[in-house]
Amino acid sequence: MFVHAETSTGALQPAGAICRAAHECGALVIGDCVTSLGGMPVDIDENGIDIAYSGTQKCLSAPPGLAPLTLSGAALDKLRARTSPCVSWYLDLKLIDEYWGTSHRYHHTAPITMFFALREALRLCQQETLEARFERHRLNHRAFVAGIEALGLSMHVPVANRLWTLNTPTLPEGCDDGELRKRLLDEFGIEVLGGFGPLAGKILRVGLMGASSQRQYVLLLLGALETCLQANGGTRAAEAVYQSSGGRGDRED
């Protein structure tokens, strides 16, 4: 079991390497793709993730309430061969398999309005194309990082492992993370999260996911940070990335 896009740190985990190592031991792999699906390549089959699940409310930009789920043939075989009863009725995948499959044996009343919302969100993904969507997330991430570095801050995660969807700049020494986040919310209408556990007070967690991964939001936050941190050059550095890339960083719909 691994988390593909790790939102507490901002790190992307190497799905392919994890799955290869697990499969060599004869294990199946469950991948939490909540913060990657729709914002970064997940490549479930190529990476060999046997059971992948996600949420609707992050990079897919539908309302929260559903967990898209997929199982490999090997995972389905394992599931169908299971003889011990599942302790959870809600997530008894054998029952859900029968509900989804040909027998359509009743398991739950489906939340149909959520299905319509997810369908519309997926239609928007298809219209934008996944390639353009990934590139948009990558570009806004790159522009944000350039701005953060121009402000004299650094990113918590090494460049090779950074998520495009959840960005974790390190706070300057002596900066009160609660005060900063309160100012961002009160004065600029921007809600970012702080770190927790060992990272409490040390990083910000900035989501640039789905509809929120847009040039205007990157520039708004960098401008707000310039004011709050009394620093300069953040938005200009980000703009330079947009201009050199030729991409706009906005969703085209």
Added chain:
Amino acid sequence: MFVHAETSTGALQPAGAICRAAHECGALVIGDCVTSLGGMPVDIDENGIDIAYSGTQKCLSAPPGLAPLTLSGAALDKLRARTSPCVSWYLDLKLIDEYWGTSHRYHHTAPITMFFALREALRLCQQETLEARFERHRLNHRAFVAGIEALGLSMHVPVANRLWTLNTPTLPEGCDDGELRKRLLDEFGIEVLGGFGPLAGKILRVGLMGASSQRQYVLLLLGALETCLQANGGTRAAEAVYQSSGGRGDRED
């Protein structure tokens, strides 16, 4: 554990008697109020139901996707004193208690659009008033029963135990329930369910819940049954009930 409004038979179970018997033995009572809440009196505290849950998609007429839940003080005490770990994360009420309560410890991302839908549905209940809403369900049930009996059919459940929200007329001898329901759907756009288990092929299950408990639907179905069963007098008998009661049987909004 009991089901208050039993949808497989159409019977109302005696909540008060069940709870009194259980409490005499020192047991807590869980009541499934899915098909009663918003359509018939539930009287959770008066009846002594310790844990009551319902759904949004039946008599509340919101979309499916939430399960309103309430716990008595005794049930909360029992829950908070529990020492063994809960095998379900999804329905670990201790975690949900902490999420709902003052510590607001994170448990899940709330399905906010469903909350808005439920709020609007509850606002409509409040606007109609529960008393008028119950009376509407009762009147449409009475009119439907009068129509059914005028057609020469009988109700499966004795009069004292009938649900207003789920009505179960007994099919005439020799009537093919699948054929009848297919005609109702194809020719009249009315979907009713058949019985299952020992009642398969013997009854119809007719929901008159929330927004669907209206005079126009009762008359439409009775008229369709007149055609399908080659019988007469169903709609006239129902109309007589509406006229003598002075109520219209329609939702007023």
